Amino acid sequence: xxxxxTTTDHKRIGxxxxxxxLVFFGAGGVEALLMRTQLAVANNHVLGPKTYxxxxxxxxxxxxxxxxxxxxxxxxxxxxxPLMIGARDMAFPRLNALSFWIFAASGIFxxxxxxxxxxxxAGWFDYVPLxxxxxxxxxxxEFYTLGLAFNSLASxxxxxxxxxxxxxCRAPGMSFNRIPLxxxxxxxxxxxxxxxxxxxxxxxxxxxxDRNLGAWFFTPLHGGSTLLWQHLFWFFGHPEVYILxxxxxxxxxxxxxxxxxxxxxxxxxxxxxxxxVVFIGFGVWAHHMFADGLPTTTLVxxxxxTSMVVIPSxxxxxxxxxxxxxxxxxxxxxxxxxxxxxLFFVTGGLSGVMFIAIPFTQQxxxxxxxxxxxxxxxxxxxxxxxxxxxxxxxxxxxxxxYFERAGQISFWLIFAGTxxxxxxxxxxGLLGMPRRVYTYPxxxxxxxxxxxxxxxxFVTLAGILVCFGNLAYSYFRGPRAGPDPWHGPTxxxxxxxxxxxxxxxxxxxxxSAYPNWDEGDRAVDRRRLEADQGMLDHGHEQMESTxxxxxxxxxxxxxxxxPWPIVLALCLSGLFALLVAEKYSVAAVFAVLGGLALxxxxxxxxxxxxxxxxxxxxxxxxxxxxxxxxxxxxxxxVGTYFYLRFKNLHWPPPxxxxxxxxxxxVLLGVLLASVVPMRSSYRAARLGRLARARLLLLAALVVQxxxxxxxxxxxxxxxHRFAPQAHAYASIYYxxxxxxxxxxxxxxxxSGWLLxxxxxxxxxxxxxxxxxxxxxxxxxxxxxxxxxLTVLSPAL
Amino acid sequence: MTIRRLxxxxxFGFLAGGTIWFTAFILGVGTSEAACNxxxxxxxxxxxxxQIVLLVLAALVVAxxxxxxxxxxxxxxGTEEEGAPPxxxxxxxAAGAMAGNLVFFTIIVLTGVATVSDRLCHQA
Numbered sequence: 045x046x047x048x049x050t051t052t053d054h055k056r057i058g059x060x061x062x063x064x065x066l067v068f069f070g071a072g073g074v075e076a077l078l079m080r081t082q083l084a085v086a087n088n089h090v091l092g093p094k095t096y097x098x099x100x101x102x103x104x105x106x107x108x109x110x111x112x113x114x115x116x117x118x119x120x121x122x123x124x125x126p127l128m129i130g131a132r133d134m135a136f137p138r139l140n141a142l143s144f145w146i147f148a149a150s151g152i153f154x155x156x157x158x159x160x161x162x163x164x165x166a167g168w169f170d171y172v173p174l175x176x177x178x179x180x181x182x183x184x185x186e187f188y189t190l191g192l193a194f195n196s197l198a199s200x201x202x203x204x205x206x207x208x209x210x211x212x213c214r215a216p217g218m219s220f221n222r223i224p225l226x227x228x229x230x231x232x233x234x235x236x237x238x239x240x241x242x243x244x245x246x247x248x249x250x251x252x253x254d255r256n257l258g259a260w261f262f263t264p265l266h267g268g269s270t271l272l273w274q275h276l277f278w279f280f281g282h283p284e285v286y287i288l289x290x291x292x293x294x295x296x297x298x299x300x301x302x303x304x305x306x307x308x309x310x311x312x313x314x315x316x317x318x319x320x321v322v323f324i325g326f327g328v329w330a331h332h333m334f335a336d337g338l339p340t341t342t343l344v345x346x347x348x349x350t351s352m353v354v355i356p357s358x359x360x361x362x363x364x365x366x367x368x369x370x371x372x373x374x375x376x377x378x379x380x381x382x383x384x385x386x387l388f389f390v391t392g393g394l395s396g397v398m399f400i401a402i403p404f405t406q407q408x409x410x411x412x413x414x415x416x417x418x419x420x421x422x423x424x425x426x427x428x429x430x431x432x433x434x435x436x437x438x439x440x441x442x443x444x445x446y447f448e449r450a451g452q453i454s455f456w457l458i459f460a461g462t463x464x465x466x467x468x469x470x471x472x473g474l475l476g477m478p479r480r481v482y483t484y485p486x487x488x489x490x491x492x493x494x495x496x497x498x499x500x501x502f503v504t505l506a507g508i509l510v511c512f513g514n515l516a517y518s519y520f521r522g523p524r525a526g527p528d529p530w531h532g533p534t535x536x537x538x539x540x541x542x543x544x545x546x547x548x549x550x551x552x553x554x555x556s557a558y559p560n561w562d563e564g565d566r567a568v569d570r571r572r573l574e575a576d577q578g579m580l581d582h583g584h585e586q587m588e589s590t591x592x593x594x595x596x597x598x599x600x601x602x603x604x605x606x607p608w609p610i611v612l613a614l615c616l617s618g619l620f621a622l623l624v625a626e627k628y629s630v631a632a633v634f635a636v637l638g639g640l641a642l643x644x645x646x647x648x649x650x651x652x653x654x655x656x657x658x659x660x661x662x663x664x665x666x667x668x669x670x671x672x673x674x675x676x677x678x679x680x681x682v683g684t685y686f687y688l689r690f691k692n693l694h695w696p697p698p699x700x701x702x703x704x705x706x707x708x709x710v711l712l713g714v715l716l717a718s719v720v721p722m723r724s725s726y727r728a729a730r731l732g733r734l735a736r737a738r739l740l741l742l743a744a745l746v747v748q749x750x751x752x753x754x755x756x757x758x759x760x761x762x763x764h765r766f767a768p769q770a771h772a773y774a775s776i777y778y779x780x781x782x783x784x785x786x787x788x789x790x791x792x793x794x795s796g797w798l799l800x801x802x803x804x805x806x807x808x809x810x811x812x813x814x815x816x817x818x819x820x821x822x823x824x825x826x827x828x829x830x831x832x833l834t835v836l837s838p839a840l
Numbered sequence: 841m842t843i844r845r846l847x848x849x850x851x852f853g854f855l856a857g858g859t860i861w862f863t864a865f866i867l868g869v870g871t872s873e874a875a876c877n878x879x880x881x882x883x884x885x886x887x888x889x890x891q892i893v894l895l896v897l898a899a900l901v902v903a904x905x906x907x908x909x910x911x912x913x914x915x916x917x918g919t920e921e922e923g924a925p926p927x928x929x930x931x932x933x934a935a936g937a938m939a940g941n942l943v944f945f946t947i948i949v950l951t952g953v954a955t956v957s958d959r960l961c962h963q964a
Contacts, residue, residue, distance in 0.1 A: 219925035221932035311921060316936025320943065323858055327865050327947075339961045341887075342872040345865055348951035355943050402964055556922040593925040686870070690877035 050605040052137035055543060057144050058123030059441075064148050065115040071155065072106035073508070075099045077501055080465075084498035086486035096482035097165040098184075102158060104168030105188075108288065109195050110151045112426050116291035117202055117237070118147065120433055121230050123441065125206065127536035127543060128224045130215025130552040130559075132586040135208040135662045138606050138645065143201040145613030150194035153620060157187030164188035167480065169281065170251070172262040172273045177255045185255060186624045189248040194620050196241045196248075203237035204669035206230055212662040213586060214594040215535070217554035222594075224534050224557055225308060228315045229294025236287040236322040238669060242677035244280035246684070247273060249779070256626070259768055259775035261684070267692050267772030271336060275687070276680060278329035286325040288422060289389075292429035293318055293360055296382045299429075299436050300364055302530045303379040304371025307558055314363045317356035324353040334405040343402060351400050357393060361386060377451030381432030384459045388424025392417055395470065410480075413473025419466045431458065431511060438515060439525030443541040446522055450514040457507030464500025468493035533558035538566055550578040551587050554594075590659040597659035601650040608645035612638055643797065649809045667816040671823040674787065678827045681780045682834050688772050695838055696773045700766045702839040703777075704758075711754055712832050715788070716825045718747040722818040729814050734806045737814070738799065744821070745795045752788050759785065777835050784831040787824045794820065841915050843926060850930040850937075853909030857902045857941040861948055864898035868955065876961035888956050895952030902945045909937035 051057060079099055082091040091099065122140065126133055134140045157163040162183045166175040175185050210231050214223065223231075251273070253259035260266035262273050301308055308314055327349035334343060364386055373379060395417040399405045408414060431454075438446050472493040477484065484490055528537040535552055536543065537560045550572045553565040560566070572578045580587060584604055588597040615638035622631035689695045696702060725740035759781060768778045794817050801810050833840070841849075868891060874880040875887045912934035919927045 219929045221925070221929045222922055312932045312935040313939055315932075316940055319936075320940055323862075324943070324947075327862065330869075334964060337963050339872060339876040340964045341876070341955045341958050341960055341962070342869055343964050344954040344958060345869050345872070345951045348947050348954065349865070351950070352943050352947045359939070406964075555924075593929060687873065690874050690880040693879045695879065 047605065049610055050141075050607050052133070052141045052603055052605055052609070053545065054122050054126050054134045054137065054140060057140050058119050058121075060144050061114050061118030061122060061147070064144075064151065065111050065119060068106050068110035068151055069115070072103050072111055073505065075103040075106070077505065079103065080498040080501040082482060083484075083494050085495065086484055086488075086491050088483055091482060093482045094165070097480075098158065098163040100480060101164045101167055101170075101188075102154065105154065105164065105192070106151075107422070108168065108284070109192065109199075110147075110154070112288050112422070112430070113199060113237075114147055115430055116288075116295075116426075117199070117206065117230065117233060118144065120291065120295065120430075120437075121202075121206060124437065124536060125209060125227055125230060126213065127539070127547060128227055128534045129210065129213060129218060130535050130548060130554060131209065131213040132547055132580065132584070133213075133602055134205050135213055135586075136205050136666060138603050138609050139201050139205055141606065141609035142612055143198045143205065145610045146201070146616060147195065147198035149613050149617040150191055150198060150620075153194055153617065154187060154191040156621075157184065157191065162187055164191070169277055170273075171277075172251065172254075172270050175251060175273075176262060183624055185251070189252045189255075190620045190623055193245055193248045193252075194616070196245050197616075199237050200241050200673055203234040203241075204666060204673070206234040207238065207669050208662050208665045210234075211591040211665055212588050212597070214589050215552045215554045215587070216589055216594055216596045218559075218589075219593040221312070222554060222557045222559075223315075225297035225311070225314055225318065226294040226534070229290045229297065229318045232319045232322040233287045233290045233294075235319075236283045236290070236325065238673050239676045240280045240283040240287065240326070242673055243276050243680045246677060246680040247276035247280070250276075250684075250775075253768075253775065253779065257768065259779075260772040261688075261775055263772070264691075267688060267697060268775075269688060269691055269772075271333070271338075272684060272687060274333050274336065275329070276684070278332045279326070279680070282329045282332065283322060283325040285418075285421065286322045288426045290318055290322055292385065292426045293321075295429040295433040295436075296364060296385060298532075298534065299378045299382050299432055300367050300371075301558065302436070302532045303376060304368055304373045305531065306367055306371030307533070308363055309366045309370065310359070310363045311557060313359050317359040317363075320356040321353060324349055324356070328353060331399060331405070334399070334402045335409040340402070347400050347402065351397075354393065354397060357389075361390060376435075376448060377446070377455055378432040378436035380452060380455045380459075381428045381435070384455065385425055385428040385432065388420050388428060388462070392420030392425055395420065408473060410478055411473035412469040412477045412479055415479050416466050416469030416473055419469070423466070424462055428458075428462075431455075434511070434515065436530070437536075438518070439529050440536055440541050440543070442519050442522070443525055444518055444522035445525045445529060446518040447514055450510060454507050454511035454514060457510060458504055459507075461500050461503030461505070461507055465497050465504055466500070468496045468500075472497075528560070531561075533561050535559050538569075546580075549573050551580065588659075588662055591665070595658065598661065600662070603650060606645070608641055612641040612645065615641055639793075646797075649807060661812050661815075663812045663816050664819065667819050671820065674823070675827065678783070678831060681776070681783060682830060685776050685780060685834050688776060692773065696777075697771045700770060700773060703836050705836050705839050707754075707758065708832055708836060711751055711758075712829060714747060715751045715828060718744045718751070719818075719822050719825050721747075722821045726811075726814050726818045729806060729811050732806070734802065737806070738802050741795060741799055741802070741814070745792065745799065748788065748795070748821070749792055752785065752792060755781075755785055755788070780831050780835055784824075784828045787827065791817070791821055791824050841911075846912055846915055846930055847926065849908040850912045850933050853905050853912060853937040853941070854933045856905040856908075857937065857944040860898045860901040860905075861944040864894045864948060865951075868894055868951065872955065881961070887960055891952060891956050895948060895956070898948045899945060899952070902941050902948060906938065906941040906945065909934045909941060913938060 048056060078091060082088050082096060164187055165184045166180055170188055173179055210227050250261040254261050260268045262268045262270050297308055297314060328346055330338065330343060330346040331350045435446055435451055472490050475489055477490050525541050527540050539548060550569050553568045555565055556562055580599065584602040586600050586602045588600055589595060590597050615634050618634035619631050622634060721740040721744040725737045728740060729737035766774050768774050798813055798817055871885060871887060871890045875885045912930050916927050916931035919931050
């Protein structure tokens with residue numbers, strides 16, 4: 045038991061994700077069936093309106109944030125990506141464990157709201173003013189804002205970890221043109237998560253401040269904007285759809301070659317299409333706002349991008365179908381689920397294309413037609429590959445085969461049930477049935493369709509039960525699978541089932557994107573094993589490689605099990621729970637405890653047997669991903685500032701003085717100048733001049749601390765002149781500057797911690813830390829520059 | 841062409857199209873919002889001029905990126921798709937960039953022409 049709580053092994057963490065997300069899937073499924081039972085007939089009273097509101101909100105949140113994302117990235121990604129790229133583990137194993145425990149705690153947090161009768165109840169998108177204090181005075185929305193912020197933390201950490209793992213931990217030879225398509229898909233989804241989640245986080249922070257501290261981000265009377273919520277939410281929300289679906293593409297691109305014994309047609313185009321879908325997905329957010337009355341000159345940008353995001357999706361559909369038609373397809377259960385996925389994806393995609401027409405969207409918005417469309421995509425297209433993937437990799441994870449006939453029965457039940465459940469929603473939506481209503485009157489022609497949908501829901505449930513019953517029975521009684529029952533194309537099929545703790549006995553040889561089909565390379569591996577070559581057997585070692593062409597870069601020592609991830613997650617749980625309870629001082633105690641857990645986490649350094657060959661360490665790329673997420677956060681805040689400024693005739697409004705310019709600009713110059721001694725400190729450390737490095741670091745720290753003290757003093761002076769509750773101008777002014785100052789404070793803590801560590805001498809770990817912290821300060825300088833110039837702009 | 845030069849062309853071809861599209865997209869949307877909101881609407885933003893400049897500039901950069909991708913693709917002809925880097929990797933990125941840049945070019949032209957020809961601030 046203790047081993048599971050403190051594990052940092054990617055396979056165990058993948059399994060923990062799998063079981064936890066199944067629990068949430070069950071909860072979300074029960075909520076869906078309760079709603080379908082309520083809507084089966086007109087004027088039904090199984091559920092009241094209050095309960096119904098909570099159920100459809102929690103159902104949406106659960107299925108998106110606590111089932112599909114963690115099932116694909118958390119379970120499939122964690123278990124499979126290191127195996128597919130020939131790695132020992134993820135790049136940051138303890139962070140990996142932390143992201144799981146935060147994810148699990150955030151789910152418990154959300155459902156605690158349901159248990160306390162205060163579950164989120166304003167829809168998964170929580171539009172304001174519905175979600176504002178005036179219309180939702182309970183603590184329901186706090187469970188939403190804090191629960192999602194908590195969950196976003198886990199997803200961001202996971203995404204950063206995947207990016208660094210895929211860039212830095214590939215087996216030698218796995219250059220970018222040889223990365224399995226599954227990994228491309230997860231890379232795209234991870235970039236999407238990393239850059240989209242900050243927008244949601246900013247939105248959640250604004251709403252929390254509006255509701256709890258009297259800020260005015262979303263109230264037009266005080267300079268705010270209700271549409272601001274939608275812009276920020278959908279800037280996250282639409283890439284989110286692709287984040288859900290792209291891992292499904294990845295699963296499809298693994299199953300199709302295995303069951304047709306043919307490499308994917310147009311490999312480079314499919315790989316790039318996976319990246320393009322997510323990238324263009326960042327330019328379509330306002331197509332969720334076509335009914336808001338925005339100017340058409342604005343909306344055409346989104347209509348254009350929406351129409352073209354179809355192209356990379358179409359490339360993939362064409363490649364999947366062509367590979368199946370030109371290969372030797374064996375329609376076993378995994379491939380059946382993928383065929384079902386393609387059908388659902390095309391159907392849902394076609395109804396999606398219809399929304400490009402702005403007048404059509406305005407007719408069907410908020411009807412069941414929209415519900416039908418996104419369930420075809422999110423259940424039909426995103427979840428079907430998950431079922432297919434469960435069947436496909438079941439033998440690898442358990443070492444046993446599932447029963448094929450029962451598998452096929454489960455497919456047909458789920459396929460038929462899903463169509464029966466969601467297809468009539470198109471019709472009833474065109475007939476005018478609105479979404480989010482807990483009941484409806486008879487005589488409108490809606491009842492028969494609703495009844496069919498409910499029957500479809502229970503047929504789907506039967507199929508899902510057959511699926512899990514089959515897998516559970518097979519786990520105990522299934523025939524032995526052997527290492528490679530499907531003649532699979534990727535590296536995980538080259539090792540025993542289930543995989544050993546160390547994954548690969550030798551660092552694998554790779555010369556194509558389908559390395560398990562390269563018999564020559566596998567024979568080379570066997571010979572190297574017999575000759576004791578290419579083995580990483582000095583503890584828990586990992587080979588790092590260069591980012592683009594995967595040349596060997598260094599051999600690093602990885603952490604074993606650690607108690608600190610779960611301890612830190614517990615501290616964060618306490619922090620978030622106490623924020624809901626409005627016990628801010630006790631919450632601060634948990635924040636401090638979390639900080640201490642972080643110090644303990646990093647206190648003991650791993651025994652150094654690091655062999656540097658070339659290239660930068662993974663830690664630097666890790667810092668790069670963190671900075672990218674922070675830059676996105678600042679971009680959203682700066683965007684908010686100008687969005688609100690466009691709407692307000694007076695900025696700052698009457699009664700609030702213009703910002704002072706001179707002192708902040710001088711201070712800014714001081715902060716930027718401190719980047720120089722930071723860089724010099726790293727250079728000195730690299731040359732082995734420890735005393736000089738410490739001195740320069742101390743000098744930079746003194747300057748930065750002085751900057752921080754002066755800025756805090758100015759901030760307090762401003763608070764005496766006008767309150768954050770005065771106007772939306774004041775709210776964004778204090779939040780933007782406060783965020784910049786918080787980043788400086790974190791930098792001070794990091795530099796101080798490093799200074800203490802350097803007192804004990806210079807190690808490679810400390811050198812990497814110094815390099816990463818120097819980069820952090822450079823980024824903080826740039827971000828603070830942008831934030832400061834933004835808030836000073838009315839006076840410039 | 842040297843490997844070093846091909847490498848630069850490969851990254852330009854792969855990254856420039858997407859970068860310029862997203863930049864022009866954000867600036868275009870921002871200008872539209874600025875032109876049509878009550879406060880910033882009084883600033884007298886030359887909307888059509890800004891959009892035409894963005895359209896032309898972005899289209900030119902994407903066209904250059906497409907040319908770079910084609911050059912790399914042609915220079916690496918005869919290289920196996922899954923061959924050893926750097927040539928096979930360059931060909932891989934060039935193939936993707938050729939498709940991606942066409943998509944970006946189409947979006948830029950579609951939206952640029954539509955937003956200039958549409959009546960400014962006409963509510964949807």
